Amino acid sequence: MTLAKGLGGGVPIGACLAGGLAKGLFTPGKHGSTFGGNQLASTAALTTIEVIEKEGLIDHALLVGRLIRDGLAAALADCPGVVEVRGQGLMIGVELDRPCADLVMLALQAGLLINVTADTVVRLLPPLTFSADEGRELTSRLAPLIRDFLAST
Numbered sequence: 001m002t003l004a005k006g007l008g009g010g011v012p013i014g015a016c017l018a019g020g021l022a023k024g025l026f027t028p029g030k031h032g033s034t035f036g037g038n039q040l041a042s043t044a045a046l047t048t049i050e051v052i053e054k055e056g057l058i059d060h061a062l063l064v065g066r067l068i069r070d071g072l073a074a075a076l077a078d079c080p081g082v083v084e085v086r087g088q089g090l091m092i093g094v095e096l097d098r099p100c101a102d103l104v105m106l107a108l109q110a111g112l113l114i115n116v117t118a119d120t121v122v123r124l125l126p127p128l129t130f131s132a133d134e135g136r137e138l139t140s141r142l143a144p145l146i147r148d149f150l151a152s153t
Helices: 020-024 039-054 057-075 102-109 132-152
Strands: 082-088 091-096 115-117 121-124
Touching: 039 057, 057 082, 057 091, 057 132, 091 132, 102 115, 102 132, 121 132
Parallel strands: none
Antiparallel strands: 082 091, 091 121, 115 121
């Protein structure tokens, strides 16, 4: 598994994790880099991991993510054009049956920051610190936008 972006809390860093049969491929001396690892990036990554653990952000993300997915699924259950609400933790996707790039601007005008991937998937990636109240607000504001978009296209 590769990791980057959020691993360093804003400091550029990347990592590659391996288990199973792959874990023995990179033994000491088998791989090197002229720019691999430095004290600042390593300290940032370790501190980020420490904060995630101490503040229980993984469990929090699972809880709030479930709240958002369940809320969107319920609000869009009878909405023609919604294929699926899915996700893991706070990585959430709402798949529609048609291209929906126009939703990005509609959401921005409504004060929401979303992305559309693969032409038909509304992608939500709120921060690990996203609260349950913010999750409910997101759901209550996004579901009507999706409904209106689908009704007009």
